[in-house]
Amino acid sequence: MADSEFSALWGAFRGKDRDRVIVGVAAAFAHVASSNGHVAAAEAERFIDVVRGSRLAPADAATSAELARAFDALGQAMLARPEAGRAEALRVLGEFGFDPVRREIIWSASCSALVADAQLDAAERRAAEEIQAALQIRRGER
Numbered sequence: 001m002a003d004s005e006f007s008a009l010w011g012a013f014r015g016k017d018r019d020r021v022i023v024g025v026a027a028a029f030a031h032v033a034s035s036n037g038h039v040a041a042a043e044a045e046r047f048i049d050v051v052r053g054s055r056l057a058p059a060d061a062a063t064s065a066e067l068a069r070a071f072d073a074l075g076q077a078m079l080a081r082p083e084a085g086r087a088e089a090l091r092v093l094g095e096f097g098f099d100p101v102r103r104e105i106i107w108s109a110s111c112s113a114l115v116a117d118a119q120l121d122a123a124e125r126r127a128a129e130e131i132q133a134a135l136q137i138r139r140g141e142r
Contacts, residue, residue: 006085017063021102025047030075031090039075043117047113050109090131093134097136106135
């Protein structure tokens with residue numbers, strides 16, 4: 001998958017009734033989830049829960065299924081090409097660094113991703129630090 005093909009993956013999260021921050025939430029969640037070399041089913045399920053709870057997309061079954069497929073595809077792409085996936089996720093997250101409201105939503109989702117599989121390892125901690133940097137959250141702010 002070429003780096004430019006990640007744009008199609010991000011496009012799968014966008015929709016008529018969806019806030020654009022859903023792409024940032026997906027990037028953060030996938031970055032954390034894939035950081036340790038696998039994406040657990042609990043992490044994918046928690047992503048859908050966060051999106052529903054944050055009202056970033058309609059809560060109907062069809063939308064949830066569509067977003068679950070999009071998250072699975074993103075996770076698989078990030079696992080297949082970890083460095084390209086990491087760079088792309090951080091690039092997307094950087095686009096939200098100047099928007100305090102969206103930055104807070106994304107950081108909150110990142111925290112949910114960290115505990116989604118009930119395991120917090122060094123790779124996930126590093127991913128969280130990278131997300132903070134991309135979102136321009138200084139140490140001490142969080």
